[in-house]
Amino acid sequence: MDIRFLTTFIEVAKTRHFGKAAENLYLTQSAVSARIKLLEEYFHTTLFIRQRNSIQLTQSGEKLLPYARQLCSTLNEAKQELQIQSSEYVVCGATQLASELMLPTTLSHLHNTFPDWSVKAEVLSLDGLSRQLHERVTDLAFSTEPLKSEEVKSEVLLENQLGLYRIGEGSNVVDAAEFVAIDWGSKARDLLLTLYPQLRDAKLRTNSLNLALNNLQYEGGVAVLPEGAVNQLDPTIAISLIQPLEGITMKVYLHTMKQVRRVGLEALITSVSAIHPAK
Structure with a gap:
């Protein structure tokens, strides 16, 4: 059965x-x-x-x-014990945006620093990430939203100022027909709609930063982006900051269980924390 x-x-x-x-x-x-x-x-x-x-x-x-x-x-419990005996392994889980912002460098670091460890990476919803973390299916969890749990240790690995940017040529007049909406959370959305109520509509809505950047690079438009993300675009494309979202930042969190039961995992977690100092 x-x-x-x-x-x-x-x-x-x-x-x-x-x-x-x-x-x-x-x-x-x-x-x-x-x-x-x-x-x-x-x-x-x-x-x-x-x-x-x-x-x-x-x-x-x-x-x-x-x-x-x-x-x-x-x-x-039996599954965890058998996995521990058979090999050293780590499971990384991340929400969509966090996976794009954090997993590439994290996975490269793990492969180079812990070459004997087997690594698994998954993209999950926030609820799924929290559930798997508490069930100890996931060891390292990354998200752009906080997790509220007394059993979980959370730290900010990355923090960037958010701003409304224009990609390509154009004026500072903002139109919903050229707006690419990325889900940076309720605070960013509420402030943006206070400043630009016409942006309740959008030509594209996505939870993928990479998809949004690709669309902006080919079609141009306006979008709320973190400072670091605009550096991923072709340098020949015109990029202008229309307005910073004052007091609103994009954060990526690392979540781990406060009680780490597996030998070697604590050192791995500390190593990952060290390569991503919040800035």
């Missing part, structure tokens, strides 16, 4: 809702329903009473729940 069937069962039992469980597990609702059906077939019993606005555990479901939790916990 696939262990993921049990984790799905636990999530449905916790949320009492197939849709919410699917959202939390990054699955479709039909996939969640299929897993529960296969689990019920395996145990030859019904695990949930399905009603229109309520999902309740049956008596069999109540009995299975503690065993499912214990089994999942035991298997996760």
Whole structure:
């Protein structure tokens, strides 16, 4: 039996809702329903009473729940121990913007400084990043937004002033038809819309800095960018700062668990922190 069937069962039992469980597990609702059906077939019993606005555990479901939790916990611990014994490895997770701003130099540093370590890198949503970090699936987590958890240590690795820039020739008149919107967070968005309410619309919206820069390089336009990002553009292209977003910066955070359990990982984390002093 696939262990993921049990984790799905636990999530449905916790949320009492197939849709919410699917959202939390990054699955479709039909996939969640299929897993529960296969689990019920395996145990030859019904695990949930399905009603229109309520999902309740049956008596069999109540009995299975503690065993499912214990089994999942035991298997996760076994997986971590076997990985530790078989090789030295590190898993880096990052949200989209943080991956583009931080992962290339971080991965190069890890390969050069820790050549015997195996490295895995993933791009995740902020919720997925937080969940995998707490589950110790991810060792180093990078994001452009803070994580609020008493179990997590967070530090700022990179900080740049944000400003509204024009890429290519043109005046300082700002039009939504040439605006490329990058998601730098609510504070940056609120200030920008206070200054330029017409920018509620945009010709392109994206959570990828690289995609935005490529579009701006080929088509021109205006966008909110960090100071360092404009240096990635072709130097022959005209670039002008229309207005700095006073008091608003782009930050990239490194998140790690406060209690590091694996031998050697603490030194690796310290090394990564040292190559990215916030500036």
